[in-house]
């Protein structure tokens with residue numbers, strides 16, 4: 368294996384609690400990577416020798432972003448729906464069915480090419496770990512092939528047969544829940560790590576969501592929940608009760624919901640792209656952080672309600688609109704996402720971590736919020752491989 372010394376780093380974000388500040392900053396720093404892992408971090412003046420060197424030219428180095436919530440297996444787009452919504456119409460969960468029709472009629476090759484395109488697009492913006500859900504097939508065959516395709520690109524695959532009730536079951540939602548918890552689960556479980564459900568009016572109620580998550584748990588999947596996005600509801604409490612890794616959206620929370628998250632290991636994953644793209648009120652990150660909850664930021668990349676792969680965009684919006692400091696937002700987009708995926712090998716830069724690194728074309732991570740909309744990716748390593 369070849370070791371690389373990345374030196375002359377102006378500001379290193381380690382997320383190591385033993386270093387100063389929330390982000391564990393080291394100034395005038397260096398990092399050594401060997402093969403796929405980080406083997407050393409510290410002050411550049413004290414760095415050991417390596418086979419080759421890379422001059423960071425005083426710029427900031429961060430852990431690659433961990434995007435713990437994305438829906439990348441789909442076909443078609445919903446430009447017209449977005450345009451109509453921005454012209455005054457409101458968002459409902461039903462728009463998902465438009466993408467279901469396009470996805471079902473797409474070939475495996477088309478779906479795979481789309482996933483590849485979005486993972487590459489995310490990588491170019493510094494995202495080195497991406498979670499990917501099914502949920503636009505809603506038949507046994509289409510959900511299973513969605514996950515089979517997703518699993519060729521990421522180990523973080525999520526079975527979301529319970530995204531909305533399939534159109535064929537509009538008059539008999541309980542029969543659809545039976546399918547999702549039975550034959551569809553059997554076909555999907557071999558390709559999935561996680562089980563998810565859209566617990567919302569117009570999608571699945573608390574009892575249905577419990578049935579879906581419980582069935583997944585019995586098949587060895589770990590739960591995560593689309594919870595409290597469009598309205599108050601039982602999603603967050605259910606996520607905490609069932610030990611979900613994450614409750615995602617968390618836009619409409621009661622004090623009891625906030626307390627439940629703060630008192631649990633369930634991460635509150637906030638998805639500001641969804642509120643941005645539906646012109647909806649943002650979740651209150653400050654309230655969650657002040658209560659002691661762990662917060663993650665993710666893109667929710669999907670063709671209907673948040674068609675962005677940019678974690679930098681999410682950071683900027685979270686700082687401007689959700690009461691997060693720049694440090695908190697960067698932390699949520701790296702370590703926060705890792706916790707939402709129960710990963711200890713990503714989201715930080717310390718010896719033993721996977722060498723997922725983002726070199727910013729800026730001297731400080733604050734620039735991610737300070738310079739919104741500006742491409743700031745100077746270089747990216749994923750598992751020690753320089754990707755750009």
Ligand SMILES: [Zn+2]
Pocket residue numbers: 436438593667
């Ligand atoms: Zn989602």
